[in-house]
Amino acid sequence: MTDDPLLTSLLAAVAAAPDDVPLRLHVAELLTTAHRPADALAHCSHVLALEPGNPAALTLLRRITGALTSGAPAAARTEPPTGPLPTPGFDWAKAEQQVADIRFTEPAPSDDAGSPPTEDFRAPERPTVRLSDVGGMDEVKQRLELAFLGPVRNPDMARQFGATARGGLLLYGPPGCGKTFIARAVAGELGAKFVEIGIADVLDMWVGRSERNLAEIFRTARRNAPCVLFLDEVDALGQKRSHLTHSGSLRNTVNQLLSEMDSATGANDGVFVLGATNHPWDLDSALRRPGRFDRMLLVLPPDPQARASILRHHLRERPVAELDVVKVVKATEHYSGADIAHVCDTAAERALAASMRSGTVQALTTRDLLAAAREVTPSTGPWFAAARNVALFGNTDGSYDDLAAYLKRHRNL
Incomplete structure (x- = not known):
């Protein structure tokens, strides 16, 4: 028992919580x-x-073993002694038993103090x-061709008209409507x-690591040019900084994304940045300025032709007796893919x-x-309910004219 009351209290606390490492x-x-x-x-x-x-435990263990072998006060030692000088009366067999399963290995080196190396992204x-x-979606394809693919395929002609493929293209719309598939098709x-x-490929718990991940992602895209870099859920990476007053780490991530977008579209040719979001109105306004995501493309629920293609695709390896595609297509209006x-x-479960x-x-x-169509409720309804307010009251610069026109044609949404 010790006469130090603090140490006595701490030992009692250890007895109550034996696995409390700190x-x-x-x-x-x-x-x-x-x-x-x-x-x-x-x-x-x-x-x-x-x-x-x-x-910390390995460092302390060196000090302890140094004190045990030399008899010198452990608090003053930082390195183990060069040779064993046994302390009289010390039970070395018991001490060796206590540390028998411990392997003295140094932690892996890292660029950041205290942070482990980050795994490579895909x-x-x-x-x-x-x-x-x-399938279908002819309007989306036409917009892609005019605004993005055309200048890339015909750079000389585009240059004569002052048109370039610089900047990013933002795909937005309800979830599940094929934004990722369209981005792959563009590539x-x-x-x-x-x-x-x-978002999981970028955000990291360690300070500064998210910005490094983002910088490395853009470097990889430039090394592999021509390359389409697709940022999914970009609103999570580039959300409005005015909403991040209490999160310096996320603010720094947004700043890093702004910097990389400038670099990717200015001095580095062959990197085409596509972003996808369900909530473009949550994106930081600086990401929408020319040279960044300066063009937006609304990806709506699939049209009748696209719905027919999706139906045939998902039924192609299932037993089907008879199928009236027109009836099913009509019953799935406003359904996402x-x-x-x-x-x-x-x-299929019913059958x-x-x-x-x-x-x-x-x-x-x-x-x-x-x-099944009567049983499944379309997931696009809540999105259009939120988007309607933006189209009616937040469309000051005309960014959401396409959305407003669609909602005007489909007042039942």
Whole structure:
């Protein structure tokens, strides 16, 4: 028992919480300073049994073993002695037992103090899909051709008219309507590599690491030019800085994205930046200025031709007895592509249940698909409810004219 009341209280706390690593390290440090290396060793060994690579515990262990072998006060030592000088009466066999399972390895080096190395994000790929693989959506394809693909394919002619492919293209609209697939098709049209980046590939818990991740992503895209860099959920990476007054890390990430967008579209040719978002109104206004995401393209729920293509795609490997595509297409108006896939899955579940009851395969019918369409509620409704307010009251610069026109044609949304 110790006469130090603080140490006595801390030892009682350790007994109550034996796996509290910071507490045990603090107690071991106090015991080491109080010239009680054997007791300190027991606590240090417990920490290393819980966290074998704990750098603070490894450093403290060197000091403790130095004190035990030399008899010098451990608090004054920072490096282990060069040779063993046993302390009289010390039980070395017990000490060796306590540290037998501990491997003395240094933590992996890192660019940032205290932060582990970041894993590489997904490697560039070369998509084989083309815009012709996108069913319907002729208006979207035409806008892509005029605003983005045309200048890229005809740089000399575009230059004569002062048109360039510089800047980014922002795809926005309800979730599940094919923005990612369209971005892949754009890369396929250009014969370019494709890098898809999500928020998890950028944001990091360590200070400064998110900005480094973003810089490395853009460097990789430039090394692989021509390359389409697709930033999914870009509103999460580039949200309004006025909303981030209490998050300096996210503000710095937005600033880094602004800087990289300038660099990618100014001095680096061959990097085409596409962004996708469900909430473009949450994007920082600086990202919308010329040279960054200065063009927006509304990707709406699939039109009848696209819905028919999506239906056939999801039913192609399933038993189908008879299918009135026109009826199902009409019943799935305003459904997203993901909603139509869900309709097909739900109808397949119904047919599978009927097949298991009868013992024979019951092929899918139009009735199954219509019943599933009534059961599945389109997910686009809440998005249009929120977007309507933006189109009516927040469209001061005409950015959402396409959205306003669509809502005017479909007042039932």
